[in-house]
Amino acid sequence: MTSIRVRLLKWLLLPLLVVNLAGAGLVYWLAWSPARTAVDQARILMDMVWLEAVLVPVLAVVIWLALGRGLLPLKKMTADLETRSDDDLSALDQRHVPLELSPVVTAINRLLDKVQQDAKAQQNFLANMAHQLRTPLAGFRTQLEWLLQKHIGEEESAHSIALMTSSTERMIRQTNQLLTLARAEPAKFEKERLRVVELNRLVEESIQHFVEQAHRKNIDLGFNLQPTRVMGDHFLLRDLIDNLIDNAIRYSPQDGKVTVSSLHGKDGGIFSVEDSGPGIAPSEQELIFNRFRRLDDSVAGNGLGLAIVRDIAKDHGARITVEPAAAGGTVFSVHFPFPILGAPSRLPPG
């Protein structure tokens, strides 16, 4: 640990010594001189003034430089803080900090720690809340489905129950997305959780759900699934897949067409979803990944889907491209890094 005072002293000590010695020498020489006339007195005064006039700027320069040197650690700390990424809340390194800055750094670190803990607490709260909501939602949904079966013959009751069911579905979707958002947050993502996963199998896991969803809009949902292995987090990748397919079905018109593919590109796995929706203008393509951004207010959604997709892709070092589809509509593709080679074996389910 160094100290700014000591650094300053090191630089100022020598000039101060020189100045003092010079002054002392002058006084000594004057005292020694036997001729103390009025003329001499005027000369002595002039000499002193000259000496001061030279020394003051010299000292000013020296002090300026010394201060600059002394404050270098502060500059370095500022630069370090400025180059930090947004989500880096780790403590500042306290080893090479000057003594005087130490309390400041300690205070900043305490603040960072608190912010980090608050952020964690918030994520955990979000995740917990979503978990807590799941059981009552499951109860609600189950009861409604039973009720619908019972009243399927009575048009008005069945209609009302169907509406409640669709509201419940929406709540479930929002809850799941909140949970995903909490999980996909880059600051919370743990690289150690990555495993080899087969994208095609992840799609197969939720195929039932999509087929039913597509059927309600009479959308021709098709698949082209080749064994595609990537390094990833099972649940996050499922969320990514779910959100992209869900979006495609949502934004495609009645009787539209959606095709889901996974294939092994030469640079790594590629997952893509092609829809027959209205397409996305080039100027909009950057914006659609922002939270709460929605292209069409008539389509139900919370504007979190693509933000989630972007976060998850970022976690995995994957790149997203948005291109117009051959037959109108849009192709979203997620390009994963590093080909994972080897025969696609039967990985344990899940």
Next chain:
Amino acid sequence: MHILLVEDDSVLADGILRIFKGHGMVVDVVQNGSDADALLQRTEISVVVLDIGLPGMDGFEVIRRLRARGSNIPVLLLTARDSVQDRVYGLELGADDYLVKPFATQELVARVRALLRRSAPQPLEMHLGGLSLNTSSRRAKINGKAIELSVREWAVLEYLLQQASRVVSRQQIIDAILPWGAELTLNAVEVYISRIRLKIADAGIEIRTIRGFGYMLEKTEA
């Protein structure tokens, strides 16, 4: 065909109970782990539907004790948490399947059925719409009228009916109908399906094609 449902949320337990009963299943419901553990020791159960987050003894402990007693009753775990650790831990302890809340009841029923099939002999008669298959006499009828099916067609239709309302891949069909080592192309499956479609045209059921993936047998919407 006795199912034990272990779920502490009374609304959800009640809902699942109704759904199961609606499908003709006999269900016992308990609300905590120790009751489940006690019941499993003295009653004949075909399938356990077990929530993990229970007051007192949790679902993991129930299944651990069950397997420690050497029982191989199929267990379907229900959970609100979908973390990998939970799932892996559950499966390592000897659970057979895993469902995250909130689930579609169809999904739950289909999975419980699959587990029941594993633990109990096949039902003799299977029905959907106007179609009925008798698995012992291997006779197929539509609205009471017998139809002729080749051995392979029978096998495909039987599998689709077992998995009714669920999407099955072409590969799953091949795996289900063929003894190990035999060869069957994806095209052959398509041929069987189109022949079956002609034969079941009047049964009020249809085989939907999931482009590039497989098929789903379901009732035709009225």
